[in-house]
Amino acid sequence: MNTNQNNRSGNPQSAMAGQGRVVILGAGESGVGAAKLAQAKGFDVFVSDFGIIADKYKSALEKLNVPFESAQHTEALILNATEVIKSPGIPSTAPIVKKLVAQGTPVISEIEFAKRYTTAKTICITGSNGKSTTSLLTYHILKNAGLNVGLAGNIGHSFAAQVAEENYDYYVLEISSFMLDDMFEFKADIAVLLNITPDHLDRYDYKMENYVASKMRIVQNQTADDVFIYCADDEESIKAVAAFQPVAKTFPFSITRKIEPGAYLEAQTITILLEPNKELTMSILSDLALQGKHNIYNSMASGIVAKVLELRNETIRESMGNFKNIEHRLEHVAKISGIDFINDSKATNVNSTWYALESMTADVVLIMGGVDKGNDYNMLKDLVKSKVKAIVCLGKDNKRIHDAFEDDVEIIVNTFSADEATQIAFHLAKRGDAVLLSPACASFDLFKSYEDRGNQFKAAVREL
Known part of the structure; x- marks a missing residue:
């Protein structure tokens, strides 16, 4: 816990706290931004993150002289809030949020x-x-x-x-x-x-x-x-x-x-x-x-x-x-031995992968998998049958992908790293094909984020 938090009464911002006490749950981009605005508007501000706060956000809070805690939620410092600004990543079912709502404390978004x-x-x-x-x-x-x-x-x-x-x-x-x-x-x-x-x-x-x-x-x-x-x-x-x-x-x-x-x-x-x-x-x-x-x-x-x-x-x-499109969304990485490598790591749901496959004109070796959010793969079946020659699974648990597509493609392979997935996909593809990373799943089983997954894929492609 930041020691600033222990002497809050000495924080010069407290003198401006005529508007009340704002507690911010989550110290990512939105949380730190909310702290900055709340402090500028004269609130008594406290930031609490149940996870580990990234160094850049910790530095930003220290620079603002905003008290914060990392890897815990101290109820005594949260439940006395006039209002709480919650990171969108924190579900309403989180115990601290339920307690706040039960006692009638407004819980709102940064937006x-x-x-x-x-x-x-x-x-x-x-x-x-x-x-x-x-x-x-x-x-x-x-x-x-x-x-x-x-x-x-x-x-x-x-x-x-x-x-x-x-x-x-x-x-x-x-x-x-x-x-x-x-x-x-x-x-x-x-x-x-x-x-x-x-x-x-x-x-x-x-x-x-x-x-x-x-x-x-x-x-x-x-x-x-x-x-x-x-x-x-x-x-x-x-x-x-x-x-x-x-x-x-x-x-x-x-x-x-x-x-x-x-x-x-x-x-x-x-x-x-x-x-x-x-x-x-x-x-x-x-x-x-x-x-x-x-x-x-x-x-x-x-x-x-x-x-x-x-x-x-x-x-x-x-x-x-x-206009140039965003990174990790149908991003062309390279053409190697006549094979196009496409990074669509931002496709974290089935519908995004449907759009990616729908836009493909070549035969596809599809790299997919990760954290399944209750996916229904049925909508992909026709496109997989007509366009996908092999599926390379990239995730810890690939059973539902096997069950969904075992009758639609001849080859389904399990892999557990971006390097392994990329090398196997390269060997399964031939000149004129496309290797498409479009996972239809979240990334958190093997990667920090979909950006991390996409970057590891791009690095692996460049090593081929």
Whole structure:
């Protein structure tokens, strides 16, 4: 425990504690950012992390002179909070959270807290898949258009830290269902729902309706002056929109039918038309840097946001054309002996892997596996049958992958390191094939994170 915590009464910030005591659970990016903002606003701040705090965050808290503890939760220092800001990674079932809720202490997200202290317009993007790509693309378009814009949420630097230190007019926020669960008064000026497919069901009592309700919190508190954008081809989204009846101006997008106002695909051209005679058209072959069916959806969503903000068509097209996708999302690593190696380690659920396979034009050796979150692999079966020649399992327990695909591919091999998986996949592939790391599972059995998994895969490819 940081010794600062033991002499809190001597902390100069305590003199400014007229607003109460804020306790922050979790000392990662969002927690440290929340501490920075809470301290700036005159709260008595304490940070508690049940895990080991990373050195860079420990240093940041020490620099702020914010008291903290690592590898424990001291109830006497937490249960006396006026309000608690909880990391999205901590489930509501955690014992300390249950005690706080039982005694009536408000438990909120960093996003909820930060929004109180900014008048910036928020563009909030959620969905089971495509959030990061769409958030980055939207940010890229707005920045290129000269808007004073920040990027935060589940990506980039903490929203709260940016509110404390910057003065942006707009924020593009990637919002996970875990963040939405702890948002109450927060309002998105522009809300985007990309899709809803089974993910993280272990946090939702394995009930899809609970997960859907969480995602639809993206529209809570919106008014008729706000905007809601959603995919009209996504079955769960259509049902959710019908059930929750958003009151905001609604703009759907589709690649299967013409939608006006909204966005649609026709003859390899995206048309975005929100108002009469103000349309934007883009060729999916020549105007979009991002290829693949899933990226048409992502581009439509970003394009609608840009048109809502009345950006120039030329700026939108130029930005769509020069955007570079994020690391670990269908990232081309190398071509070795005529075999393409593709890193899609960010695919931590089945639907992400479906999108990855759907975009493949070559025969695939698929590296998959890890921590199974209650996955239903049935949706992959047709694509595996038609495109996958072998599966290389990368995880401690691969039984469910074997059970799901033993009738669909001839070869399924177990491996327990990125090096081993990459070498075996290389030997199973031939010139013209692709080796695709798209795990459909979380990474925490063998790796620190999906980034660590992707980086180890890339390093192994370069050693071939």
